[in-house]
Amino acid sequence: MVGNTYILVFWSILLSNTTKPCKFGRLDLNLFFFTYDGSDSAEEEIDNKQGAKFHRGQPNEVGLIDKMKEEIELRKQMNISELNDLDEVTRVEIEGFRTGTYVRLEIHDVPFEMVEYFDPFHPILVGGIGLGEENIGYMQARLKRHRWHRKVLKTRDPIVVSIGWRRFQTIPVYAIEDQNGRHRMLKYTPEHMHCLAMFWGPLAPPHTGVVAVQNLSNNQAAFRITATAVILEFNHEAKIKKKIKLVGYPCKIFKKTALIKDMFTSDLEVAQCEGKEVRTVSGIRGQVKKAAKEEIGNEPKKKGGQTREGIARCTFEDRILMSDIVFMRGWADVEVPQFCNPLTTALQPRDRTWQGMKTVAQLRRENNLSIPVNKDSLYKPIERKQKRFNPLVIPKSLQAALPFESKPKNIPSRKRPLLENRRAVVMEPHERKVHTLVQHLQLIRNEKMKKRKLKVEQKRKELEAEKAKDEQLTKKRQREERRERYREQDKLKKKIRRHSEA
Template sequence: MDAKQTHKAHRVRKAGARANKKQQKNKNAEKNNPKAFTMQSAQKAERMARRKAELNEKKFHVPMVNRTPTIPPPIVVAVVGPPQCGKTTLIKSLVRRYTKSTLSEIRGPVTVVSGKNQRLTFIECVNDTNTMADVAKVADLVVLVIDASYGFEMETFEFLNLLQTHGMPKVMGVLTHLDGFRDNKRLKTVKGNFKHRFWTEVYDGAKLFYLSGIENGRYLDREVMNFSRFISVMKLRPLAWRNSHPYMLADRVQDLTDPEVLENNPKANRTVAMYGYLRGTHIKGKDRVHIPGAGDYQLNDTELLADPCPIPDKERKRLDERHKLIYAPMSEVNGVMYDKDAVYIDVKKSHHEENAEEGEGERMLSELQKVNAIADRLASQEFSLFSGAKPVTAENVRRPALFDDASGSEDNSGSEDGSDDESDDSASEGEPEETESAEGSSGEESDGAESDSDDEILRRVGSDNDSDNDSSGGSADELSDDTLRLSPIHGLSKRANLMDLVYGSATGAGTTPMYKIKDTDDSIKSLAFKDDLDLHAIHKLFITGTGDSDSENGSDAEQNEDDTLGDFEDLEAEDGGDESSTEKGNSGSDDERKDEDEDENRFGLPADKMKKLKKKFDKIDNSDADDEEKKDFYQQQKEQLQQYVDNTRLEMAELADINYRWSGEYIKVVIENMPCEFMEGFNPALPVIVGGIPNEEGLSLISVRIKRHRWYPKILKTGDPIVVSVGWRRFQTIPTYFMNDRIKNRMLKYTPEHMHCSAAIYGPYIPPGTGFCAYYLTKKRSFGIAATGTVLENSQSIDVEKKLKLTGYPEKIHRNTAYIKKMFNSALEVSRFEGAAIKTVSGIRGQVKKAAGNTGMFRATFEDKVKISDIVFLRAFYKIPIKQFYNPITSLLSVTYMRTIAEIRRSKNVPVPNNVDSHYKPIKREVKRFNPLQVPKALQAELPFKSKPKLIKTNAPTKRAVIMDKKDKQVATLFNEINLLSKDKAKKQKEKAQKQQVEYMKKRRAAEEEADARRKKKRKSFFRREGQNERPR
């Protein structure tokens, strides 16, 4: 057992088929090196270059202005699919993945924090055409859930067509119910079929995920995690309509109506408050808005609220558990649920005793919580330095620019382990801060003592502690705007200590008076910064070096002493450095200061960080035309759009109007005079959208280009009311279809097959180029989307004409003149059409002249003589008035819509009117028999013999009676007898088979009855035994 185990060494095959194959494989390894050998064929190189260029061109799209704010609103993820396909389970699984919370029921939007800079709002789409149209207008990402065990359903394709007309956001597919397939080969085939069909409808390469099963009421964690990763990296393209209109998806609705008013009149109009994130553009306090399903309203008030689901305030590598927030006010989350009447809180039973004595740890925490209160009281205290002097408060103490070495060493030792005060953000506003005093420290400090670890006043920018934080959340080079603006102050590497400012430092406590305070006029000037501090104006002050550059920078600093930077002078150095030298000891010489400035300059930033800042400012200075020449046209266009957005944000930020609400803010809007049906029939499952309608309130005629959907089973008829979903609106209108033939708009009774036509509808103003879809409000048995199209123009009048054909018959004919009857009924009608062009069926053109009598007969002239059998017709056009009918679909209130003529007839059992003249009759044409051609005898004599008519009689007819001889008769008789025998034999076989079939069915029926009896008996005995086992003993 102690002997070492040895293994047989592997011997590489040197001969045989495998060895030869391996040698052939590595034979051209050198030629396959792409870095050393290029393509040897010019055609192949050209094809590869063309293919690369085509791939790059496919990536290009028209640049659009991206108005997404710095803190974007949550991304709206719509989960869409037919009933019982797994939508609710998918949302619960994703919420569990992001927040570790379990939702018992999905009611309304659910907002979660999904990343450091990303939030998601999940909404579940109900299978109603109106709801699907609303969801398609606000969804940023659509998740189509497909039941693999059933297949694609109509709801999926209907929603895809709604998306295409309303902007087409990103679409992802999810296959569920895959655990029902036991055969892997069958499962693979089904996946391939679904992917091919999904790509056909969306685009090639669209993401399709497979959820194989359910565990503990949720999908598998690994599959949900992979799905959530794709959601987090999805790039969303701005859509034109949402990029130009403000809108809000309400995640909470509250009734603010006075209860006394409701008690007196339950049907009184309500005052409703809606809460949600504002998306799109900005909105003002009194703007007009449209709520799909409720109508147009005017905002009574808008209020900015605190973000209920904020993203982390600092850059981090990963989210902590405390930052994984969820906000679903209409769903029950952690025992809290908002209803239209009240807020319900599920309070669990607490085992904590109210009078229990606090432990030592709890007592320490409660004492620490009193620190801010003590600091506030100290800040409000006043004391006088001298008799008769003005009282001084802690609020009047400004932040010093520099400290001595002694206090600086203590501050550095304390700042390495101390935490910054996150509430100290007023410095970004360019105003003096309130300083907070810490609890008193002992007069003697031991090694490593922390002088201001927890209650430091100034935030240090550029310290080692901050550099560590930057490395965890982002690179140190990527300084924020606020950091750059405050770095000259905060980067002084010294922190103010209120105790030292009031009572003096600990080293000088024995010789310094108790209430001695230094003059801080110069320091106040040096700290008078402005908000709009320009980096270009101060970038020279950050450049370090030797030689001429130092002298230039020094001279500039001396000349600009009274500018925004000021002179960063020590507070203690009033008397030429005497007082400061006493407090610093022997470290106050100029040579030592220069040596210290090499490592840490006057701004308090380390040398390495100053180099990085210098590079950052060099990039600003060196942005010359050379960089512009390197950028292509596409990049230049994108930068121009971004510059436009930045300039707009700067201008809008300077507006003093506080009624503006910006995209990304969580706001509350109040609307008065809402119908009572809105709150009485409120359903959280139906989305409530508040969409801005700037300059889109007036009604007009709208010209659209429309096409009947290829899957809709019927053609569309002029005059049938149809529902149009366009913009934020859904309304019913009566379309008039027409076709433009370059001269006039000719009315169409029905839409053409497989081609576009135009239509005139009546509705509110809609920007041209906006897509729309049309559908009927009926119970769908097949595909529901009737038509799609695009808005062309808004106009107050659209001329649509209908062709009118008048027919008449000649009464008298005089060469080129004829009298026409039965075309008009009176001489007045003839006078209206004097000079009109007419035409016969044979193509002879004419003109109407004068009336002949009062019966409607008139005289007409023609190009040639007409016949009495000709039909004369006059082509005219009649102007059709457009029906001005606009009926908003109030699906959130009480729905009342106009029915089509077919629906009215069906409901009242009225038959379709049968007009005999409207039927198409078969055309019966008589065969014309022409007389034989008569050739004159004189002409016959001159004709050659070949062309002369022959007087030979025609031959006898070719069809003759066939008379069989004796042999033929025998053969025919034999065949007839054989056929008769075969038919008789087949008849007997058929009768025999029928008898056998009857006997077989009798036996089968008897066997089935016997089997059913046995099965019933067996089932009865089984349930008898089960009942006996379950019976308590």
């Protein structure tokens, strides 16, 4: 080692590259040595030798490379023998931590539950996350219910998701993208199709896999994994909308313009919906114009002399009736809950199951509550009174000018019924006997006609059966004739071909 200076180059791999508290870490070191003679570096010496080799083209090129390898190996063995004579502390200062050496990490501000319930048979994994993953926000994932899970997932039901190094409980909102790019909220996940899930939590990079469960218990009989997903993006500006229907009733009608009440609660809402399309149940289309400022009929004024708010002035393509119901379809923004509950399984005994927020179904089952029923959401038969319209009245002057085909003919001109129709008919004994005899004769005639019709029907069926039988025999005979004719034609063709070949 005399006359040479050694350069130590380290490559270290620290499994825990995060600044957060952790329990264990492992440091792997690789050590390499190069000689330095004071004039040129080891790399320059090797380059000079290789350059000389390629420029001179000596015949002993292989021998030169082997000589260099032997020289490097000799230096390596000398370094190892010198390092073995040193104590451990000095060798660490010179060589550094070798591969397989463990580093003790001291962690501060650890919850006492983690120390109390620590189980050495369950090791703690130490890992690192990127700088962008420390933020919390909204994430969009493409989710699909697992085929082995029995039930569909409901919007706003809490689920436990596993994304990368993190496990936490969140409340997702499911949606599907329409053709125009709108994200429409779904009450339940589809049966066999992907959907969009939006939830709040620590951000994960795109294309990260997600596994979702609803219960962490090990003794459940059903399949545990409820859904699988993949992170698409994290965008807090993405909006999920749901369809709403506003219903109102006319309170005043001016030809094709009407004032609609009970559809809006304030003039501000009317101003936001100006120009939107409205429709009646009967199919008459209209448009919201503006808020009505004048008093509405007998509506009382509010305090301060203000009129009632929420009255909209709408125009329709035809005059509507007071009995019509006016409705407007619209879209409302759905707010995704900002709920993120990290799993603290390390802060409790291993035999205890972690319990987070419960679903609505679990709360109803525990409290023995029935599902509330909204009467307005039930299907019920619609009973509408049949409208009776007055008959068409054509003036006599116009009837005289009309052709005979267009003149009304079925409308009786007499309003009062005839005397024969108004009086009560009382028959004499002789007339009663004659009427009874005529009824008997008509009954006998009807019975004869019925028997005659039955006989004619039976005879017609017999004729049709015979005709079908004859048609079947005819088809069979024609089939035999065609077969015989085709056979004769085939023989004739073969005979002609044989003569032509000869």
